[in-house]
Amino acid sequence: MKHLTTFGIIWAALGLLVGSAHNIAMAAECPAVTVADSMGVAAGKYPQQYELSEFQSLANCTLSFSGNPDAAALNSRIRGNPQLPPLEDRIPMEPLVVAPYASIGKYGGTFDMISNATEAGTSDFLAIRHVNLVRFSDNLQTIVPNVAKDWEWNDDFTQLTFFLRKGHKWSDGAPFGAEDIKYWYDNLSLNPNVFEKPKDYVLVGGERMTLDVLDPQTIRFNMPAPKPGLLAHFANSYAQGFQPKHFLSKWDPELNPDADAMAKAAGFENGLEVLSNYYGNSDWTDTPTPMLRSPDKAGNLPADTVPTLESHILISESTEGRHLVANPYFFQVDTAGNQLPYVSEQDEIFVNEDEVRLLKLVNAEVHFKAQSLQLSTAPLLLDNQEKGDYTIQLRPEVTISSFGINMTHENLEKRKVFADLRFRQALSVAMNREEMNEVAFFGMGEAKQYVGFTDSPPFVEDKWKQHFAQYDPALANSLLDEIGLKDTDGDGFRELLNGDKLVINLQFAVQGAPAALVELIGQHWSAVGVQTTVKEVTPDEYRSAQSSNKLDVTNWRNGQPLAIVLGTNQIWVPPYHDYFTVRTNMLWAEWVDSNGASGVEPPDYAKQMMEDITAFQSALVGTPESDELGARLVENLVSNLLFIGTVQVPAPIYHRNAVKNVVEYTTHSFEYYRSYPYRPTQWWLDE
Known part of the structure; x- marks a missing residue:
């Protein structure tokens, strides 16, 4: 049998065989070992x-x-x-x-x-x-x-x-x-x-x-x-x-x-x-x-x-x-034998207004916050650290804000245009990602195309990371002209192929994308004649409309590390994520779920991705078979611009200094389940 420890540490030799944890007779009281001070006790099979x-x-x-x-x-x-x-x-x-x-x-x-x-x-x-x-x-x-x-x-x-x-x-x-x-x-x-x-x-x-x-x-x-x-x-x-x-x-x-x-x-x-x-x-x-x-x-x-x-x-x-x-029956103890957690109670209140949430953080009414904090909030939070007696970490986001053009739109004229690859290419090169980075992210981000894998495994070729990610409004206009999207009434905006007005209604929730980013994209698309309106909605409103196939464009942070892709296929199979994140092409998903009985049949490249992710999850990482499958997944995803990437940025993590045993996070991410790797059961309150 093979024992998989995933980079685990070799188990130190055991001294005595123990039959029952409650019937042990050994030498002395145990040292209160911490990560900062091992007190001479060797590391175990697994860290910390x-x-x-x-x-x-x-x-x-x-x-x-x-x-x-x-x-x-x-x-x-x-x-x-x-x-x-x-x-x-x-x-x-x-x-x-x-x-x-x-x-x-x-x-x-x-x-x-x-x-x-x-x-x-x-x-x-x-x-x-x-x-x-x-x-x-x-x-x-x-x-x-x-x-x-x-x-x-x-x-x-x-x-x-x-x-x-x-x-x-x-x-x-x-x-x-x-x-x-x-x-x-x-x-x-x-x-x-x-x-x-x-x-x-x-x-x-x-x-x-x-x-x-x-x-x-x-x-x-x-x-x-x-x-x-x-x-x-x-x-x-x-x-x-x-x-x-x-x-x-x-x-x-x-x-x-x-x-x-x-x-x-x-x-x-x-x-x-x-x-x-x-x-x-x-x-x-x-x-x-x-x-x-x-x-x-x-x-x-x-x-x-x-x-x-x-x-x-x-x-x-x-x-x-x-x-x-x-939980009075919780299964963890510390090295001094104290049952965890240390904190007796937890209280959560719901505040849907971003400004009110920020005010509560500045006023130190909250012990911890990371989700929904965008980089745009960092200056205010950093300026008030000392006064509020809290700490801000700026840690890299695993994901990148991505926009999916709805190729199964209920308006058939929009669907015809949105399904044309040249239209998605035009929207991508119409984006001025460097301006987004400077205006929305203080120059702290990196302009990128969306490639699915967030940790860039070796099979992700560099060319895909910048595929149609350059700022080229001339190319955007040329592609839109080539499709036949013309401005016949002289108002500066193009019409659909049947002569109806082409208007993209860009709805967003600040939990998924900062307002400054979305507003800039609306301006960029309008500048090449694709009239775009921008409207902020609540996360629940956004998710309901997205899942009901009611949105022109969907947007949220997207992408997963290789280890997570190996366990779930969701970002490679229609609708390309779950209810809580970014989804697109909902009628493709309906076709898949109904075995072709309803919905819209996906194109061949989408079907190939479904086949490849199944094989990819069964292949051993690093083998030629795995790398070939992974490379083809990326090529089909990016070359067809199923999602358009923007700028990858860091984001703030907030904690009151009264919360002890908080360490610096590796990432700001939902993908590794936020605080879960950092063991919050050993946090305690010094107040």
Whole structure:
């Protein structure tokens, strides 16, 4: 068997075999190791963390455990939770031991955050409490254990086995194990009555996997073809590879004959409606759920809170925000034996106005913010750092703002023009990217074409990074003339081929693109006779219009690193991303989803990309086969300008100085799931 550690560190030799984490007799009290001070303790198999037996062996000590003194009071606020048992009955027998970055923390406090709306701008906050089977470490290369304590691949990457932690419990004290992973996969992700269309990450080349429960703590994914990127998916995705079977199966008619009656008593049509509303609407874990319907004036919930493995659990939710308390059964401890998280409560409020959000940051009313902060906000935030006692990091964005021209537009005359490659080429060279960089981004960005892969693997030829990215309005006019788009009424703007006015309505949300950038693009296109109107809308309005095929042009930050592309095909298959990001050509997607029964048939190059991404995900990275497939994916994507790239820039990350153990981020990115690699469970509040 091949053991894949993805740049992992060689395991230090173990001193003693340990049978139970709760029956250990060793030499001394454990040193409070931090990343800043190892205190003479060698690194473990994985960076900045240890398994319990590994840590005790390397440190020649016995770790004793302690917990938040307010845990019982916090637990009493979790609707449906039983009385809290002692700490030793709450943490796993095999907890994950986390080395804090700089200091052992103190318990308490409320972590304050702002998001845009219930499903807009919330990943910033969700990433702070998020867990999945594994995660990327902060170098964004090494995959390390998290919920799973380890994993193992077979030789051809068609079997992935996860080993879970003995004694791990859900936030309500129920056992967590392999059955919860199998239930998530078989009963939810692949159930057409719950999830209309399976996500690509639960399939391999469009085919399902099978999951074998080998024992309560061991589960094996069996794949119909190699998919080495499956592990990377679990390392970065917000979609967790498990769900609480003991809780959700009560509503599942396949598993509980009383499910429909229970659901009707709770105000639903049947049990499937509960499951569909909970999971089938979205795998986005901050989607409001039926368990949290209409809290009363005191913020109480009408049903028990859905159990979680995350560091904090939701106790109240409304249209104004959410409130969470620490999970009393969380599976991580620090090197001094303190159960994590240190922070007792989290509070999130929804503020959809960009100016109000900025004011709250300047006034230090928020502990942390990264999502929706554009580079344009940096001067104001930097100027007020000392006064507000906060720190701003400017870190590179992984993605680049990209614009997709809707080639399946409901207006057939627009569709005819938009589908002409010369039109997309003209719009691209009409863009003055250097002006965008200077005006919108203070000269701190890099003008680029969109190439899909954000980390430029070797098979991405340099020529594609600047393909039709030069500023050449003369060429733009020539191409538009060649198509036959003329200004016959002399108003300075071109008409469609049938004589109707050609007007591009460019809608955007500031969460996806800064206003200054979009306004400049509107001016650039209008300057070559393509009349363009610019309108700012809310993220929810934008996403709804985009997914309904109502937009002329779609725009958001786009692109994914190679490791993530290996796990999901979404940026290579119509509509080329998910609901929360940039999508285009929705009727191509309908054709694909319906197997040609409806929608619009994609062109041959789009079909080739669908074939190539399936083969690419099964090929070993760095082989000639992989490189050939990757190069062809890039060529088809860029040469046809499915998306038009702009300028790649850094963006601000904000944190109050009272938040301890925050380190410098490698990137400002959703693609590595924001704060998840930087271990926010070991943050603490010094205030």
